[in-house]
Amino acid sequence: MSNLQKNNQFSTEDVQIESLSHEGRGVARINGKTVFVSGALPGESVAINYTRRKPKFDEAEVQEIKQPSPNRVEAACNHFGLCGGCSLQHVDSDYQIAHKQAVVLEQLSHIGNVQPQKIISPITGNIWAYRFKARLGVKYVAKKNKVLVGFRERKNPSFIADIDECLVLDSSIGKRIAELKLLIDSLSIRSKIPQLEVAIGESESVIILRHLENLSTEDIALLDAYSIDSGIVILLQGGNINSVTTLHGSKPNFLDYNLPIEDIRIQFSPMDFTQVNPEINQKMVEKVVEFLELHNRDTVLDLFCGLGNFTLPIARHSHFVTGVEGAQRQVDGAIKNAEVNGISNAEFKCIDLYSDNIDYAQLSGKYNKLLLDPPRSGAKEVISSLNMDKIQKLVYVSCNPATLARDAGILVKEKGYMFKMLGVIDMFPHTSHVESVAVFDK
Numbered sequence: 001m002s003n004l005q006k007n008n009q010f011s012t013e014d015v016q017i018e019s020l021s022h023e024g025r026g027v028a029r030i031n032g033k034t035v036f037v038s039g040a041l042p043g044e045s046v047a048i049n050y051t052r053r054k055p056k057f058d059e060a061e062v063q064e065i066k067q068p069s070p071n072r073v074e075a076a077c078n079h080f081g082l083c084g085g086c087s088l089q090h091v092d093s094d095y096q097i098a099h100k101q102a103v104v105l106e107q108l109s110h111i112g113n114v115q116p117q118k119i120i121s122p123i124t125g126n127i128w129a130y131r132f133k134a135r136l137g138v139k140y141v142a143k144k145n146k147v148l149v150g151f152r153e154r155k156n157p158s159f160i161a162d163i164d165e166c167l168v169l170d171s172s173i174g175k176r177i178a179e180l181k182l183l184i185d186s187l188s189i190r191s192k193i194p195q196l197e198v199a200i201g202e203s204e205s206v207i208i209l210r211h212l213e214n215l216s217t218e219d220i221a222l223l224d225a226y227s228i229d230s231g232i233v234i235l236l237q238g239g240n241i242n243s244v245t246t247l248h249g250s251k252p253n254f255l256d257y258n259l260p261i262e263d264i265r266i267q268f269s270p271m272d273f274t275q276v277n278p279e280i281n282q283k284m285v286e287k288v289v290e291f292l293e294l295h296n297r298d299t300v301l302d303l304f305c306g307l308g309n310f311t312l313p314i315a316r317h318s319h320f321v322t323g324v325e326g327a328q329r330q331v332d333g334a335i336k337n338a339e340v341n342g343i344s345n346a347e348f349k350c351i352d353l354y355s356d357n358i359d360y361a362q363l364s365g366k367y368n369k370l371l372l373d374p375p376r377s378g379a380k381e382v383i384s385s386l387n388m389d390k391i392q393k394l395v396y397v398s399c400n401p402a403t404l405a406r407d408a409g410i411l412v413k414e415k416g417y418m419f420k421m422l423g424v425i426d427m428f429p430h431t432s433h434v435e436s437v438a439v440f441d442k
């Protein structure tokens with residue numbers, strides 16, 4: 001008997017759900033103590049089972065829904081609940097994005113003490129098979145004598161979820177998870193493959209198999225046969241990111257995606273950072289270009305520019321743009337992408353934007369507009385140190401509401417910007433990830 005059972009902590013209780021936590025759990029209050037209830041929605045009356053008691057809050061899961069929410073829907077995926085890839089499939093998509101908008105506004109007010117003057121309609125798209133980039137865990141489980149391929153389990157993130165398909169991944173891979181499990185199980189080094197990386201371009205789907213021991217000739221033949229049969233390109237990664245090769249030891253080809261409205265084609269290597277949702281990416285790039293209100297006298301600074309996803313469209317509408325990025329391979333890719341697209345009014349620099357030793361003089365003075373698209377940790381270092389006197393308009397694309405809120409606070413309270421607009425972006429439907437775009441004016 002576990003300690004929870006001994007202490008009668010598995011007791012069942014009826015509760016009323018008051019709200020939804022940031023990561024999608026129902027929140028109830030029992031005698032003043034907060035209980036996070038997995039699978040419950042605001043307004044619902046549910047019977048719960050406690051799963052964990054802590055001094056400040058408890059955790060529980062739904063045992064029975066007594067009064068369902070009108071926003072509740074049947075989860076489409078059989079693995080929902082087990083798989084940690086999605087946490088919101090039980091809520092309709094309008095509610096999901098409204099919830100994400102509420103999360104961003106709450107964080108802006110709570111952390112940054114700021115609010116936008118205007119909230120634009122969410123940027124939305126397909127809610128299934130939208131994901132073109134993913135890292136899946138792989139594990140040979142001796143006890144089950146099988147290989148698992150998937151995201152982490154929701155309740156036990158140290159385990160890989162035993163799934164056979166994934167409805168949010170592009171179907172070229174999402175429908176083939178069961179096949180991939182069998183394929184890896186058939187390899188002599190099945191216990192030495194910790195993960196696979198998925199990257200999908202406009203015309204090819206790629207899997208990069210990370211392996212900790214060498215594959216045998218038979219293994220290569222099996223992978224080759226599967227690759228021919230499925231049309232999936234299989235690459236091998238025996239060491240660091242530069243060690244990736246085709247099954248036959250040659251350099252992998254580039255993938256590409258298009259930004260049709262700008263007539264831009266972005267080439268990328270399967271190991272590069274690209275936005276996970278190409279349909280939403282196209283809409284997001286268009287909105288960012290619109291929000292920057294570009295004209296041919298503008299000189300724009302695009303920080304955290306990656307392969308030029310925003311930089312090159314910005315170049316089409318402005319006098320000049322500088323893209324700055326910390327990874328040299330991405331900078332090299334961006335330079336190549338500018339060439340491929342015949343763009344000569346863009347330059348790219350490799351700078352670690354979190355370093356204490358940046359020569360800010362090279363980034364200050366000549367720019368009148370700024371785009372920021374940082375990783376989750378945000379852009380505090382840059383906005384605190386950059387001379388922004390001449391920057392009249394700033395657009396900030398964020399994948400983390402907490403750091404956006406902190407940085408928005410600095411922009412408004414210390415740098416003299418007005419917080420003009422905010423919009424949430426449905427980049428990751430059914431998950432608790434929140435993407436948003438914020439516009440600031442001097």
Ligand SMILES: C[S@@+](CC[C@H](N)C(=O)[O-])C[C@H]1O[C@@H](n2cnc3c(N)ncnc32)[C@H](O)[C@@H]1O
Pocket residue numbers: 273274275304305306307308309310324325326327330351352353354355373374375399
């Ligand atoms: C959210 S991505 C955005 C990329 C690009 N704007 C796009 O839309 O594809 C963030 C980018 O920041 C880059 N990055 C991460 N750490 C960095 C650092 N310390 N200095 C500069 N760039 C960094 C990553 O390599 C990545 O390309």
